[in-house]
Amino acid sequence: xxxxxxxxIGGGLAGxxxxxxxxxxxxxxxxxxxxxxxxxxxxxxxxxxxxxxEEGDSWEGHAFDTVKGSDYLADQDAAEVMxxxxxxxxxxxxxxxxxxxRDEQGKMAHRPFGGMGMPRAYFxxxxxxxxxxxxxxxxxxxxxxxVYEELMAIDLVVQDNRFHGVVAYDVKSxxxxxxxxxxxxxxxxxxxxxxxxxxxxxTCTGDGHGMVWRAGGALKDMEFVQFHPTTLHGPNVxxxxxxxxxxxxxxxARGERFMTKYAPKLLDLAPRDITSRAIQTEVNEGRGxxxxxVDLDLTMMGEAKIRERLPEVWExxxxxxxxxxxxxxxxxxxxxxxxxxxxxxxxxxxxxxxGLWAAGECACVSLHGAxxxxxxxxxxxxxxxxxxxxxxxxxxxxxxxxxxxxxxLQNASRKVDALLxxxxxxxxxxxxxxxxxxxxxGVGVFREEDGMMRALTSVRxxxxxxxxxxxxxxxxxxxxxxxxxxxxxxxxxxAEVIAYSALLRKESRGAHSRTDFPQRxxxxxxxxTLAWRRGEEIAITYEPVRITLFPPKERTY
Amino acid sequence: MTKVRVRRYDPDRGGKPYFQSYEMDTPKGRxxxxxxxxxxxxxxATLSFRCSCNSAICGSCGMRINGQARxxxxxxxxAMVEEFGELTxxxxxxxxxxxxxxxxxxxxxxxxxxxxxxxxxxxKEPAGLYPVTKAQMDFTKIARDCIFCGSCLSDCTSREAxxxxxxPAALAKAFKFAGDPRDDTTKDRxxxxxxxxxxxxxxxxxxxxxxxxxxVKPMDAILHMREMAxxxxxxxxxxxxxxxxxxxxxxxxxxxxxxxxxxxxxxxxGLATRNTVGILARGAMTGKxxxxxxxxxxxxxxxxxxxxxxxxxKRRRSRG
Numbered sequence: 001x002x003x004x005x006x007x008x009i010g011g012g013l014a015g016x017x018x019x020x021x022x023x024x025x026x027x028x029x030x031x032x033x034x035x036x037x038x039x040x041x042x043x044x045x046x047x048x049x050x051x052x053x054e055e056g057d058s059w060e061g062h063a064f065d066t067v068k069g070s071d072y073l074a075d076q077d078a079a080e081v082m083x084x085x086x087x088x089x090x091x092x093x094x095x096x097x098x099x100x101x102r103d104e105q106g107k108m109a110h111r112p113f114g115g116m117g118m119p120r121a122y123f124x125x126x127x128x129x130x131x132x133x134x135x136x137x138x139x140x141x142x143x144x145x146x147v148y149e150e151l152m153a154i155d156l157v158v159q160d161n162r163f164h165g166v167v168a169y170d171v172k173s174x175x176x177x178x179x180x181x182x183x184x185x186x187x188x189x190x191x192x193x194x195x196x197x198x199x200x201x202x203t204c205t206g207d208g209h210g211m212v213w214r215a216g217g218a219l220k221d222m223e224f225v226q227f228h229p230t231t232l233h234g235p236n237v238x239x240x241x242x243x244x245x246x247x248x249x250x251x252x253a254r255g256e257r258f259m260t261k262y263a264p265k266l267l268d269l270a271p272r273d274i275t276s277r278a279i280q281t282e283v284n285e286g287r288g289x290x291x292x293x294v295d296l297d298l299t300m301m302g303e304a305k306i307r308e309r310l311p312e313v314w315e316x317x318x319x320x321x322x323x324x325x326x327x328x329x330x331x332x333x334x335x336x337x338x339x340x341x342x343x344x345x346x347x348x349x350x351x352x353x354x355g356l357w358a359a360g361e362c363a364c365v366s367l368h369g370a371x372x373x374x375x376x377x378x379x380x381x382x383x384x385x386x387x388x389x390x391x392x393x394x395x396x397x398x399x400x401x402x403x404x405x406x407x408x409l410q411n412a413s414r415k416v417d418a419l420l421x422x423x424x425x426x427x428x429x430x431x432x433x434x435x436x437x438x439x440x441x442g443v444g445v446f447r448e449e450d451g452m453m454r455a456l457t458s459v460r461x462x463x464x465x466x467x468x469x470x471x472x473x474x475x476x477x478x479x480x481x482x483x484x485x486x487x488x489x490x491x492x493x494x495a496e497v498i499a500y501s502a503l504l505r506k507e508s509r510g511a512h513s514r515t516d517f518p519q520r521x522x523x524x525x526x527x528x529t530l531a532w533r534r535g536e537e538i539a540i541t542y543e544p545v546r547i548t549l550f551p552p553k554e555r556t557y
Numbered sequence: 558m559t560k561v562r563v564r565r566y567d568p569d570r571g572g573k574p575y576f577q578s579y580e581m582d583t584p585k586g587r588x589x590x591x592x593x594x595x596x597x598x599x600x601x602a603t604l605s606f607r608c609s610c611n612s613a614i615c616g617s618c619g620m621r622i623n624g625q626a627r628x629x630x631x632x633x634x635x636a637m638v639e640e641f642g643e644l645t646x647x648x649x650x651x652x653x654x655x656x657x658x659x660x661x662x663x664x665x666x667x668x669x670x671x672x673x674x675x676x677x678x679x680x681k682e683p684a685g686l687y688p689v690t691k692a693q694m695d696f697t698k699i700a701r702d703c704i705f706c707g708s709c710l711s712d713c714t715s716r717e718a719x720x721x722x723x724x725p726a727a728l729a730k731a732f733k734f735a736g737d738p739r740d741d742t743t744k745d746r747x748x749x750x751x752x753x754x755x756x757x758x759x760x761x762x763x764x765x766x767x768x769x770x771x772x773v774k775p776m777d778a779i780l781h782m783r784e785m786a787x788x789x790x791x792x793x794x795x796x797x798x799x800x801x802x803x804x805x806x807x808x809x810x811x812x813x814x815x816x817x818x819x820x821x822x823x824x825x826x827g828l829a830t831r832n833t834v835g836i837l838a839r840g841a842m843t844g845k846x847x848x849x850x851x852x853x854x855x856x857x858x859x860x861x862x863x864x865x866x867x868x869x870x871k872r873r874r875s876r877g
Contacts, residue, residue, distance in 0.1 A: 036662070038705045039607075039615040094686050097676030097739060099694055099701055106690040127702060130614060134703075138675040172655070201610040234586065237612045311702075311772075315613065319631045429598035472602025476569060478656040481602035 004030045004146070005396035007166060007181035008389070009153045009208060012040030013129070013378060014360025015187035016136035017385025018392070019145055022185075027393035031145065032168060032179060034152035034203065034483070037137050041189050041201045042381060045129025046312055047242035048113060048121030049382075050375035051086035057118050059083040064550055066376060069115040069271050070340075070369025071510035071520065072552035073221070073528070073545055078347040078365045080549065082376070085383045090122060093382070098135040099124050111245040113374040115271035115557070119245075121375040126240050126312045132378055148179070152483060153207065154415065156184070156356070157408040158215040163355035164405060166211075167412035171483065174476030176413045180402035183392035186212060186343055186351070186358040187385060192225075193487075194495040195336035195444075196436030199231050199238040203487075208362040210490025212343045213497070218352045219531045220364040220543075221341035222494065223502035226372055226511050227445050228337030229275035233293035236335040237316050241374040243298060243330075244268045246309055250279065251295045251329065252287040258294075266557040273371040273511040274557065276334040280445040283333075295329035302326060334445055338377065340368040340511065341501075344530055347546070349388035355395060357388035366528060369545075370510020419485050425468035428484050435462045435495055443499050448516040456499040463492045497531045500538050505529060522552055559583040559638050561592060563604065564647040566654050574654065577601075581644075583634035589644065590618055590629035593658075606658035613770060616704035619711065620658050621647040626708035628770045649711035651720070664720075665707050668727035672750065676734060679741040687739045697736040700729040700778045702771040709765035709775050721754045725765035725775030728756060732778035735785065747786040756782045757796020798822050808864065811854025 006022045008015045011033035022029045031037065052062040062083040067074050090108075094100060101109040101123055112119040124131035140147065150171040157164040157178065165180035191206025192198040209219060229250075230239040244250075249268050252258050262278035263270030270278070283292045298306055298313070303326035306314050317325040342364035349357045349365060359365075360381040367380055435458065442455025466488060473481040507521035508514050527542040558580040566574040579600055581592050590608055597604050606629070607617040613631040622632055623641045626649055637644055652660035709725035710716055716724045723731075728750065735746045750756045756779050765775040787797050802821035806814040820828060839845075854860065 035609060035615075035617070039609050039617045041610065041615070043614050043704070044610050044612055091686065095676075095678070095682045097734070097737065099697070099737075100686075102689060102691045102694055104691050106688050106693075108686060124701075127614070130702065130704065141670055142675040199612075201612075201615065203609045235611070312614070315631075319613070319633075427598070475567065475603055475605075475656075477567070478605035478659045480597065480605055 001148075001177045001179045002030075003180040003402045004028050005181065006030075006183045006185065006389070006392045007032055007179055008185045008187055009033075009166060010040070010187035010189055010360070010362070011035070011037030011147060012187060012189050012360060013042035013133055013136055013381035014189075014385035015040070015185070016133075016140055017382050018185040018187055018359055018389030020136070020139055020143065021386040021389035022393035023143055023145065025390060025393040027396050029146065029393075030179065030181075031140075031147045032151050032153050032166060033147065033149060034171065034207070036149045037140065037147060038133070040133060041204055042133045042378070043130045044199070044201065044238065045378050046126045046238060046240035047245065048111060048123040048128050048375040049090070049132065049378040050113065050116065050120050050373070051090045051122060051379070052083065052118070052120055053087060053090065053108070053122070054110070054118065054120065057120055059086065060549070061117055062086065062120060065115060065117050066367065066373060067369070067550050068553075068555055069371055069373040070367075071371055071555055072522070072526065072547075072550075073224070073366065073369030073509060075347055075366045075546040076548040076550060077546050078367050081347060081387070082367055082380060082383050086379055089379065089382045093132060093135055096135045096139055098131050100131075101125060111242055112269060113245050114241050114269045114275065115266070115373045116375070121242070121245065123242065126242050126310045129378060132382070151177070152486065153211060154412050154486060155408065156211045156215040156353070157405045158353055159405070161216065161353055163353055165402060167408050169412075169416055169482070169486065171478055174479065176409065176416050178404060178409045180404050182355065182396040182399040182402050184356045185388045185392050186356065186362055187360045188362045190361045191339055191491070191494050192336045193432070194435055194439050194491045194498070195225075196433065196440045197231070197236045197333070198336035199228055199236055200336065205487035206362070206490045206494045207487060208358070209343055210493050212351060212353065212356070212358070213493050213533055215353060216533060217356070218344040219341065219494075219497055220344035221366060221369075221501070221529050222339065222498045222531060223505050223529060224340035224370045224511050225336060225443070225498065226272055226338040226340060227276040227334040229272055229279055229334050230296055230332040231335035231337070232316060232321055233291065233331035233333045235320050236333075237320050238337070239296060239313055239316065239330060239332055240310070241272070243296060243310055243313050246305070247301050248296050248298045250275070251297050252282045253289045253294065254287055256287070258282050258287070263557045270557045271371055271373060272337070273513070276445050277513055279332075279334055289331065293331045293333040296332045297329050298325045299327060299329075336440075338372055340364065340366075340370065340372050348391060349384050350391065355399070357392050359384040359388040370512060416482065419469065419471050419482055420474045422469055422471055425470040426465045428469055428471070428481070428488050431462050431466055432488060432491065435459055435492065439495055439499070443502050445513065447502060447512065447514050449503070452499055452503040456496070456503060459492065459495045459499055463496065466492055497538060501529045501531055501540065504540060520555075526552065559634070560643040561596070562643065562645045563596070563658070565604070565657050567656055583638050583644070585633070585635045587634050588630055589622055589627075589632045589634050589637065589646065592634050592644065593629060593646070605656045614704060616706035619649050619706035619708045621650060621711060626650065626711040626768045628706060628708070631770060649707050651711050651713060651716045652707060660707070662707060665705070665710055665724075665726065668710075668723045669705070669730055671723060672727050672731035673746070674730045674734065676737065676740050677742040678739060689738050693738045697733050699774040700733040700736070701773070703729055703773050704771055706770065708768045708770060709773075712764040712768050714762045714764060715758055715760045719754065719758060722758045723754055725759075725779070728759070728782070729773055729775040729778045732782055735782055743785070744789050744791075747782060747789055747791055750782055751786050751791050751794040751796065756786065757794060757799070795822065807860070809853070811857050811860050
């Protein structure tokens with residue numbers, strides 16, 4: 001494969017932004033994606049993107065809400081970077097052609113979102129992620145960007161903790177190839193598929209996290225896993241927070257509006273961690289429906305308004321649940337949705353590996369701390385994609401031409417060959433399901449010592465059995481059995497880090513809610529968890545939180 | 558148990574497409590994608606198909622299910638079985654299969670690229686947001702939610718007849734920009750889209766509107782662009798001439814005068830280059846000779862009333 005100045009791994013919103021910025025700075029950039037950029041999970045983001053654009057609002061207000069939402073674990077200098085860049089980002093996307101929803105006078109429409117002190121989520125119907133991704137894709141088309149589609153990165157080429165490129169599996173031909181590059185940006189998105197109930201795409205398998213992990217880089221705050229309160233009961237398809245932003249309310253099986261108990265002020269628009277716990281508590285205490293779900297009532301909106309503002313919700317309710325949301329309640333339950341943690345970076349997106357940056361959900365810049373607010377993920381992708389793409393391009397300018405690494409290519413080929421030839425081992429899907437159940441049960445909405453221990457033990461057993469997998473397909477082209485086996489290695493590594501990091505953090509903060517340690521403990525635990533691979537073991541170190549603007553306070557809504 | 562027939566194809570193993578049957582459970586709530594994944598995970602790992610979001614938004618799993626392009630992830634298997642008695646799953650049409658249900662999307666993206674699918678603004682961008690109203694933005698709403706799944710292209714009869722035809726997805730994308738008040742190249746776009754294989758080559762069969770899983774209406778987008786092209790004075794294309802010839806003969810005679818329409822659409826030169834005499838002779842033999850109208854329809858006043866009413870309605874709509 002040709003050499004490049006910058007290789008961006010992942011073609012979603014963060015990846016496209018990184019590639020566009022690196023290119024604008026004159027770098028020769030290639031995007032490597034195991035899908036096609038249009039299939040990236042960014043398209044699934046629904047409700048909105050936050051920015052302080054209204055009169056009376058300010059980036060400080062946005063930053064404060066973000067930090068408070070994070071339960072004070074966010075690095076405040078990073079939150080400042082993102083919130084300050086929000087306005088410019090929305091303008092850029094509008095100028096690129098994103099069809100943001102507008103009112104009759106041409107003003108951009110916005111809606112309230114969970115945990116925000118002001119309504120500041122801008123949107124394109126409830127297909128905001130799709131609209132932003134389309135625009136980014138259009139810009140990639142405009143500059144005729146180099147995109148290697150259906151090329152799955154397997155491992156990073158790193159020598160002496162310095163990035164030199166990636167090795168990848170070509171889904172179309174079955175070839176294992178190397179793409180040497182001076183700099184890299186990881187934009188591989190979510191990793192939620194180690195949970196049985198998740199809104200994440202089937203392909204959200206933490207490949208970027210896994211590659212960095214194996215290359216010796218650090219993962220940060222992986223114990224902080226967001227459970228979205230409103231996923232459709234059963235298929236766990238996402239029902240956007242915008243449904244509540246636009247008036248929807250939650251009811252238990254007795255028809256009681258239970259959020260009055262848990263968040264007397266913000267009610268149904270409390271942050272996601274609080275709302276998920278409220279639902280789970282109602283279910284655990286017997287006030288849910290049999291099967292473990294509660295109701296989302298949208299009937300007061302009426303058909304016209306739901307169809308206008310929440311067309312996707314309408315579709316999902318109808319097609320996946322057989323429910324008419326103008327007349328019936330939508331059955332919902334919490335489901336894994338987002339991981340606040342990720343590849344450890346500084347406030348400029350630089351990872352612990354020289355020449356490698358990370359942006360978007362796979363990164364932990366740390367903007368979201370212990371709990372992310374709705375509408376901040378799309379913004380992060382666009383802002384930090386651009387920042388890291390710029391840094392990678394500038395860095396590449398000062399580097400010598402990239403060199404090939406025959407040994408890295410050889411190792412990757414061996415890995416693929418071994419899987420293709422494997423016979424009689426464990427079924428990948430069964431192992432994945434087993435791990436998913438264990439993680440949901442032990443490291444879910446509520447956690448305690450024994451449950452987390454059990455989950456960790458299960459994950460370690462899965463890891464052991466996964467050393468011999470039955471792939472079942474030795475074909476060259478579009479071998480999805482092989483891809484799933486490669487993804488499984490990443491998922492297992494991350495599940496172990498999540499369970500282990502969670503077990504060690506003896507407090508409750510944001511989405512990490514322990515029944516055995518129900519209080520936040522700033523004295524001992526106002527710090528980031530860093531996980532490092534030491535052979536087959538996990539080494540944990542801690543790092544202070546950067547507090548610049550807002551001293552930690554009690555978090556009530 | 559339901560019989561699930563899947564079209565298989567592997568150029569590395571024989572290379573001839575064939576149907577393979579599986580017996581699978583299809584209880585209520587299980588989607589076609591669930592069924593395929595069940596086969597892939599527990600029956601036959603060699604079966605290849607694309608999928609990702611499982612929420613009908615990424616566009617990966619477009620395929621032909623019981624004869625029509627659909628997304629596997631939001632198609633209930635039981636509903637298909639109820640209607641057809643079994644499940645038949647094939648790759649998308651009008652695109653080349655490369656392995657089982659996986660098709661080469663290259664030509665699809667090639668068509669999309671051909672319409673210059675990005676906003677083109679001349680001069681300086683505004684300091685703030687573009688001043689556009691909801692009504693202005695809503696004009697292109699019918700083209701906006703495309704997820705590039707390829708369903709419309711798969712079932713497009715014009716693409717089937719003419720593989721060079723840009724096809725519904727690309728033209729819907731084209732309309733997204735041709736109809737966007739922020740784009741400054743509307744006329745250039747319309748001129749380009751009016752060329753061969755563009756907006757005038759759609760035979761308006763409506764399948765694209767019907768199969769789109771996102772409610773996009775490519776055919777409506779194409780019709781809008783035809784009107785916009787004529788409105789912008791781009792009448793020197795064969796498609797526009799044809800449409801205007803229809804309009805003019807109806808306005809004059811009250812119905813289509815095929816002889817005049819053909820002459821006005823193609824011109825005398827155009828008629829000469831085609832085998833006009835042969836076509837007429839064959840038509841005469843099969844009784845399909847076009848009527849040579851000599852007289853106007855009785856009640857031409859009603860025809861013109863109808864025209865005024867349609868034009869009034871259009872003006873009313875364009876004002877929002």
